Amino acid sequence: MSTSSPILTVRDLSIDLFTARSALRPVDQVSYSVAAGETLAIVGESGSGKTVLNFAPLGLMPLGVSIHVSGSIRFDGKELVGMNDEALRKLRGGSIGVIFQDPMSALNPARTIRRQIAEVAELHLSLTSTQAEARALDLLKMVRMSDPEARLRQYPHELSGGLRQRVMIAIAIAAEPKLLIADEPTTALDVTVQAQIIALLKDLQKRLNMAMVLITHDMGVVAGIASRLAVMYAGRVMEYGPVQSVLTAPRHPYTMGLIDAIPRAEDLPGSTFRGLPGMPPVLGAPIPGCAFVERCRHAVPTCETARPLLAPTADRHVLAACPIVNRSSEALHAG
Amino acid sequence: MPADTALLKVENLVTRFKSVERGKWVKAVDGVSIHLNPGEIVGLVGESGCGKSTLGRSIVGLEKPQSGRVLLDGVDLGTLGGRKLRETRRAIQYVFQDPYASLNDRQTIGEAITEALIIHGVADRTEQRRRILELLDQVGLPAVLAERYPRELSGGQRQRVAIARSLAVEPRVLICDEPVSALDLSIRAQVMNLFLTLQKELGVACLFIAHDLALVRQAASRVYVMYLGKVIEGGSSLDVYARPGHPYTSALLASVPSADPRIEALREAPVLKGDIPSPTNPPSGCRFRTRCPQAMAICAVNEPETVALSSGHSAACVIAEQVHRGEVIAPKVH
Numbered sequence: 001m002s003t004s005s006p007i008l009t010v011r012d013l014s015i016d017l018f019t020a021r022s023a024l025r026p027v028d029q030v031s032y033s034v035a036a037g038e039t040l041a042i043v044g045e046s047g048s049g050k051t052v053l054n055f056a057p058l059g060l061m062p063l064g065v066s067i068h069v070s071g072s073i074r075f076d077g078k079e080l081v082g083m084n085d086e087a088l089r090k091l092r093g094g095s096i097g098v099i100f101q102d103p104m105s106a107l108n109p110a111r112t113i114r115r116q117i118a119e120v121a122e123l124h125l126s127l128t129s130t131q132a133e134a135r136a137l138d139l140l141k142m143v144r145m146s147d148p149e150a151r152l153r154q155y156p157h158e159l160s161g162g163l164r165q166r167v168m169i170a171i172a173i174a175a176e177p178k179l180l181i182a183d184e185p186t187t188a189l190d191v192t193v194q195a196q197i198i199a200l201l202k203d204l205q206k207r208l209n210m211a212m213v214l215i216t217h218d219m220g221v222v223a224g225i226a227s228r229l230a231v232m233y234a235g236r237v238m239e240y241g242p243v244q245s246v247l248t249a250p251r252h253p254y255t256m257g258l259i260d261a262i263p264r265a266e267d268l269p270g271s272t273f274r275g276l277p278g279m280p281p282v283l284g285a286p287i288p289g290c291a292f293v294e295r296c297r298h299a300v301p302t303c304e305t306a307r308p309l310l311a312p313t314a315d316r317h318v319l320a321a322c323p324i325v326n327r328s329s330e331a332l333h334a335g
Numbered sequence: 336m337p338a339d340t341a342l343l344k345v346e347n348l349v350t351r352f353k354s355v356e357r358g359k360w361v362k363a364v365d366g367v368s369i370h371l372n373p374g375e376i377v378g379l380v381g382e383s384g385c386g387k388s389t390l391g392r393s394i395v396g397l398e399k400p401q402s403g404r405v406l407l408d409g410v411d412l413g414t415l416g417g418r419k420l421r422e423t424r425r426a427i428q429y430v431f432q433d434p435y436a437s438l439n440d441r442q443t444i445g446e447a448i449t450e451a452l453i454i455h456g457v458a459d460r461t462e463q464r465r466r467i468l469e470l471l472d473q474v475g476l477p478a479v480l481a482e483r484y485p486r487e488l489s490g491g492q493r494q495r496v497a498i499a500r501s502l503a504v505e506p507r508v509l510i511c512d513e514p515v516s517a518l519d520l521s522i523r524a525q526v527m528n529l530f531l532t533l534q535k536e537l538g539v540a541c542l543f544i545a546h547d548l549a550l551v552r553q554a555a556s557r558v559y560v561m562y563l564g565k566v567i568e569g570g571s572s573l574d575v576y577a578r579p580g581h582p583y584t585s586a587l588l589a590s591v592p593s594a595d596p597r598i599e600a601l602r603e604a605p606v607l608k609g610d611i612p613s614p615t616n617p618p619s620g621c622r623f624r625t626r627c628p629q630a631m632a633i634c635a636v637n638e639p640e641t642v643a644l645s646s647g648h649s650a651a652c653v654i655a656e657q658v659h660r661g662e663v664i665a666p667k668v669h
Contacts (some may be wrong), residue, residue, distance in 0.1 A: 045519040045520055045521060046490075046519055146609065160610040160611075161383070161610070162609075162610045163610065190382035190383055190546065190610075190611075191382070191546070191548070191587060191590045191591055192382065192586060192587060192590045192605070192607040193382075193610055194590065194592075195590040195592070195605035195607070196605045196607075196608070198592070199604060199605055217519075217520055218592070219594035220591065220592025220593055220594050220599075221592055222594070223592060223593060223594050223595055223596040223598070223599040224592045224596075224599040224602065243596050244596045244597070247594055247595065247596055248595065248596070248597070257521065258520060258521065259594065261520060261521060261523070261524050262549070262594050263549040263550060263552065263553045267552075267553045268553075268573075269552065269553060269554070269555060269556050269571075269572045269573060270376070270531065270553075270554070270556060271553060272528055272531065273523070273524035273525075273527040273528050273531075273553060273554075274524055275521060275522070275523065275524020275525055275527075275528075276521040276524070277525075279489050279491065279492075279522065280519065280521065295521075
């Protein structure tokens with residue numbers, strides 16, 4: 001783990017979305033930080049707010065939604081909350097690179113790979129178009145694309161999912177970002193291709209000393225690449241700490257349930273699948289108590305009324321938002 | 336393979352599509368034979384583009400196979416026509432991946448199930464009502480949902496409705512195409528357990544098509560592995576997962592990341608490079624040879640024979656026995 005000071009520090013971030021019909025709070029008082037060369041994984045199910053958390057502050061939101069952001073996001077000495085669109089646009093694709101889940105819809109279908117990569121290099125590195133196209137070739141080599149010269153002339157539809165994701169990564173790192181935000185970068189890929197992309201991201205991160213925020217729901221991906229982990233549920237961080245501690249000895253009942261639900265090698269064919277009861281809450285107005293209370297078998301009456309805040313556990317590197325976690329962590333693990 | 340008692344048998348099935356390249360064909364399913372015994376859950380795994388969904392769709396008649404046979408209880412569906420075919424086919428139902436697309440927005444859940452009941456010949460209103468409640472109960476949904484619309488339901492609930500609807504015609508086989516991959520992690524186990532219950536209580540056999548290897552291992556007693564339109568390995572889940580006979584299966588299993596960071600820290604470079612080749616121009620000989628770490632000259636010449644490894648376990652590879660015995664240095668992760 002890096003000891004350098006964080007490049008990104010998020011403090012008490014809340015995001016409210018107002019659509020024509022409803023008001024939602026997909027992000028509710030979230031705090032975390034990432035240092036250069038470090039990877040933070042943000043894990044959560046759909047509707048847990050993990051994508052909004054990362055993209056809304058960068059000005060990436062669907063149209064027709066008005067958004068209110070409170071709290072603070074300090075990136076590389078600058079405050080992103082309240083930053084104007086022009087300045088944000090300079091950051092996106094510049095010192096903050098972004099990779100999306102579905103490379104097919106993120107790439108422009110009508111432009112060659114060469115143009116799409118070169119465009120970013122021109123914009124953010126002020127290169128001439130010839131220089132930028134030379135840079136495009138270098139970048140394809142960096143993402144270990146087979147036959148890079150030929151790929152430059154191709155269009156996205158001519159490439160497989162894995163190759164498209166490599167192009168996305170080349171675009172994201174074109175301006176040598178200090179921070180890379182990867183939203184489910186391997187979810188749409190097959191497992192053999194996923195292994196290649198994870199290895200590539202790890203390698204690039206080391207070479208460029210980037211900080212990385214990885215949004216995913218796959219604990220296997222987390223274990224392979226991240227050093228720290230934030231587990232989100234209903235817009236809130238439930239548990240936060242070093243990957244090794246959180247994955248091998250989860251403390252929050254939700255994290256415990258999620259990890260327990262992963263099939264294990266000793267599970268026999270036909271044996272019952274372990275999982276959590278009930279359903280995640282539907283996004284809406286902020287929940288007064290703990291968002292997980294309805295599915296939690298350890299809940300006590302105060303969980304319904306008082307929202308538990310993230311607090312250090314017996315292992316002080318791990319924070320958990322659960323009032324009973326520290327009091328009776330032995331009992332929890334025994335159960 | 337003991338397929339005489341098989342409920343569903345697929346023999347040498349070929350399903351092809353016109354390629355975007357003029358005059359060319361893509362054989363999405365290229366000579367596949369599989370079987371399902373009564374009340375058995377069988378997994379069908381492979382990466383995207385391997386033809387696993389096309390195989391499932393060909394079995395239920397959503398795609399028209401070019402050649403080969405699909406037999407139910409020994410009756411070749413290809414010899415049937417019209418009403419008889421429709422009636423027989425009803426015994427095989429399909430559960431789609433996306434429960435958001437498979438239900439009609441304008442029908443209540445009760446109406447959607449009623450439609451299936453009418454097709455099954457349940458015309459009496461009281462009987463329909465009784466069956467709807469029974470079906471909802473079987474899939475673990477409260478009776479009040481009968482009056483609701485799909486938009487009022489969560490993904491997990493919708494998938495349960497889709498399952499209830501396919502059960503309405505009292506099928507003997509369910510073809511489930513990635514039935515839980517659109518669902519959240521914490522909900523998946525609930526729906527998977529529903530499949531296990533249906534199998535135990537109703538004796539419904541299930542072909543479980545999925546890319547999630549861990550999920551299939553726990554649900555299925557047997558598993559088939561497909562690559563580029565062909566079944567390259569098949570056998571009991573325990574045996575195939577513990578001692579694969581095909582280098583592809585072995586690499587596929589090694590690629591699945593573990594949720595334990597201590598194991599992941601020991602992970603070596605990925606064993607497979609590149610993507611699945613285009614099925615328009617599959618490699619000569621063994622189709623996996625272009626990505627196979629163990630490929631030899633002969634692999635480009637002959638299509639490998641299927642080698643029997645242990646009871647019911649077989650793999651199509653010239654060195655299947657060595658791989659199965661663990662003599663080939665296969666990348667081991669855990």
